[in-house]
Amino acid sequence: xxxxxxxxxxxxxxxxxxxxxxxxxxxxxxxxxxxxxxxxxxxxxxxxxxxxxxxxxxxxxxxxxxxxxxxxxxxxxxxxxxxxxxxxxxxxxxxxxxxxxxxxxxxxxxxxxxxxxxxxxxxxxxxxxxxxxxxxxxxxxxxxxxxxxxxxxxxxxxxxxxxxxxxxxxxxxxxxxxxxxxxxxxxxxxxxxxxxxxxxxxxxxxxxxxxxxxxxxxxxxxxxxxxxxxxxxxxxxxxxxxxxxxxxxxxxxxxxxxxxxxxxxxxxxxxxxxxxxxxxxxxxxxxxxxxxxxxxxxxxxxxxxxxxx
Amino acid sequence: xxxxxxxxxxxxxxxxxxxxxxxxxxxxxxxxxxxxxxxxxxxxxxxxxxxxxxxxxxxxxxxxxxxxxxxxxxxxxxxxxxxxxxxxxxxxxxxxxxxxxxxxxxxxxxxxxxxxxxxxxxxxxxxxxxxxxxxxxxxxxxxxxxxxxxxxxxxxxxxxxxxxxxxxxxxxxxxxxxxxxxxxxxxxxxxxxxxxxxxxxxxxxxxxxxxxxxxxxxxxxxxxxxxxxxxxxxxxxxxxxxxxxxxxxxxxxxxxxxxxxxxxxxxxxxxxxxxxxxxxxxxxxxxxxxxxxxxxxxxxxxxxxxxxx
Numbered sequence: 001x002x003x004x005x006x007x008x009x010x011x012x013x014x015x016x017x018x019x020x021x022x023x024x025x026x027x028x029x030x031x032x033x034x035x036x037x038x039x040x041x042x043x044x045x046x047x048x049x050x051x052x053x054x055x056x057x058x059x060x061x062x063x064x065x066x067x068x069x070x071x072x073x074x075x076x077x078x079x080x081x082x083x084x085x086x087x088x089x090x091x092x093x094x095x096x097x098x099x100x101x102x103x104x105x106x107x108x109x110x111x112x113x114x115x116x117x118x119x120x121x122x123x124x125x126x127x128x129x130x131x132x133x134x135x136x137x138x139x140x141x142x143x144x145x146x147x148x149x150x151x152x153x154x155x156x157x158x159x160x161x162x163x164x165x166x167x168x169x170x171x172x173x174x175x176x177x178x179x180x181x182x183x184x185x186x187x188x189x190x191x192x193x194x195x196x197x198x199x200x201x202x203x204x205x206x207x208x209x210x211x212x213x214x215x216x217x218x219x220x221x222x223x224x225x226x227x228x229x230x231x232x233x234x235x236x237x238x239x240x241x242x243x244x245x246x247x248x249x250x251x252x253x254x255x256x257x258x259x260x261x262x263x264x265x266x267x268x269x270x271x272x273x274x275x276x277x278x279x280x281x282x283x284x285x286x287x288x289x290x291x292x293x294x295x296x297x298x299x300x301x302x303x304x305x306x307x308x309x
Numbered sequence: 310x311x312x313x314x315x316x317x318x319x320x321x322x323x324x325x326x327x328x329x330x331x332x333x334x335x336x337x338x339x340x341x342x343x344x345x346x347x348x349x350x351x352x353x354x355x356x357x358x359x360x361x362x363x364x365x366x367x368x369x370x371x372x373x374x375x376x377x378x379x380x381x382x383x384x385x386x387x388x389x390x391x392x393x394x395x396x397x398x399x400x401x402x403x404x405x406x407x408x409x410x411x412x413x414x415x416x417x418x419x420x421x422x423x424x425x426x427x428x429x430x431x432x433x434x435x436x437x438x439x440x441x442x443x444x445x446x447x448x449x450x451x452x453x454x455x456x457x458x459x460x461x462x463x464x465x466x467x468x469x470x471x472x473x474x475x476x477x478x479x480x481x482x483x484x485x486x487x488x489x490x491x492x493x494x495x496x497x498x499x500x501x502x503x504x505x506x507x508x509x510x511x512x513x514x515x516x517x518x519x520x521x522x523x524x525x526x527x528x529x530x531x532x533x534x535x536x537x538x539x540x541x542x543x544x545x546x547x548x549x550x551x552x553x554x555x556x557x558x559x560x561x562x563x564x565x566x567x568x569x570x571x572x573x574x575x576x577x578x579x580x581x582x583x584x585x586x587x588x589x590x591x592x593x594x595x596x597x598x599x600x601x602x603x604x605x606x607x608x609x610x611x612x613x614x615x616x617x618x
Contacts (some may be wrong), residue, residue: 029593093566094571113559116540116564124537136566199616202616204617205617206615209616228433249583249614254400262403264439305562306516308514308516308617309511309515
C-alpha cells in the first residue's frame, strides 16, 4: 500500500487558524507604536513583540502573503502572546521544545509539521499518548509553534535554498536566473557526496549512479518536492546530478534507475529530508534577528533522526 | 515542499483498462475448453493461456475481486495476447523487461508502477525520453505488464506478507489472528536488523532506536503504507519494533523520534521499499505456477536501487 502521489497543496486558509489581527498585513497597533517608518524595520519597541507581530513582520517580506491557503498556521499558542525568545528549527521535536524552554524562548518557528502529518490534523491523534504528551508540554510552557514552510520557499530568493547554498559553500555556482541549477567545475559524484555529508553533517547518503561520474550541472531540490517535480526538473534542466532531501522510492528512484538503464548519465543523491533543509532555518535567524531587536532568535537544529546500519 | 499525505486510493476502475472478457470472473471460453472441473486448476490447456486468462485465474482467488477501483490494471500489452512465459517482479524496470525478453517471457506481473507514479498516468510523460524508450521497448517485444498490488495484498493471507515471513524464517512467530504482529523470543534490534539485511539481501537499513534494545513484539508492515497506518498500528499493537519498507520522514520518523523522547521504547527499522516486498513476488511464483501448466513462471528481482555512501 502507498500514499497518494502528488505535491502537497495548501489546504488550510490562514484565517482558519489565525485571528484577523495577526493577518492585517502590518504589525499590531501595540507594536506599531514603537516602529520606525522604515518598512519592516522597527527601531524601538518598548512593548516588545507578540507572536502575531513577528509573523506579520515576516509576511510583509513574502510576495503575495498572506496566502489564502497555506499550511503555515499556528500549531500551538496564540498570536497575542508576548514573545520571550524565538527558536528556528526543521521540526519542533520534544527535544527542541525542551531546549527552547531551557533558554527562555516561547516561540518556535518550524519548517515542518508538529504532529506527524502535512496538515497537522490532530483529530485522529486525540487518544495518542505521544500527541497528548507533546501537546501538554507545549501548553504547560505556553509555547507558540508556527510553521514556516510555504512562505520561506516563496521568499525571493527561497530562504531554504539560500541556507543550503551557503552551508555547501556553493554561492559562486549560483545563478539567480535559474536558481535550482548550480554549475560546478566538474567534480566526481563521490566528491560531491563527501562534501554534502561533511558540510551538512550527514552520516550516510543514498545514491543511484556511478561514484566516479563527473558532475557539472547540479539540480538542487532540498526537501521532498515529489516525483513529478523531480522528473520534470530532470526533463527541463538535463542535470548530471539531482540532489534531493527525500523521495518516494517508486517515483524518482525508479525513474533514475530506468534512465541509467537506457544509457543516460543522470545520477541521484538523497540527503535525507531534515538535514537537506535545516540550513534554511539558520538563514531565517540572520533574516529575522534584525527585525526584532531585543528578542533573541536562535537556531536549534532538530537534526538527522536516523542511524544507518 | 511535500507530497500530499494520506494513503493511496484505488482510483481507476478495472473496466477503464481491461475489456469485459478479461473480467468475467472466469477464464475465457478458449482457455476453459481445456480446464478440469477443479476450481482454478486447469488440467490440459492445448490452446495455452492468454494474459486475460491468467489474470482471471488469479482474480478468482481474491476475495471481492474484481474490485471496482484498483491500480491493478494492464500497463502495456493486451488481455488477448497469448502468454509465452511469465515474470514476477517488484518493478518492471528496463533490466527486468530485457531479462524477460531474453527468456522468451512476454507477461510481466509487477507489484509496483511501471511509469513512476501510483496511477501510472502517462500524459505528463509523453515527451519524456525515458518513458518513450521504455514504452517502445515494451511495444517492440509485445510485453504485457500487469500491476498486481491491491490484489496480492487482498489475498488471504496477504501474499507479500507470506513471502517476507518465509524469507525471514519467521513462520513460527506468525499468528493468523493478528497477521501484522510477529512475537519473537526477544532479540536485540541489532540482531533483527542483521537478520533482515542478510535474509532480504539489503546492504544498509535505516534505524531509529537503541541497537541493544530487546525486541519481542514486532509490527511488520512491508512497503509504504503511510504515516497514519504506521502510527495507528503502533497505537493499536504497542510493538517494541515497527519494521517498514518506506516512510514519509516527516510522518513516521518524527513520531518515533518524539515517542522515544517521551520515554517509549518503540524503535523503527526501515528496510527500503523494493527489498521489503520483493519476496512477495517469489511467493507469487509458487502460487501461480500450478495454475498455468506449460507456462514457465519465474521471479526476476528488480533489486535494491541504492548505494549507501
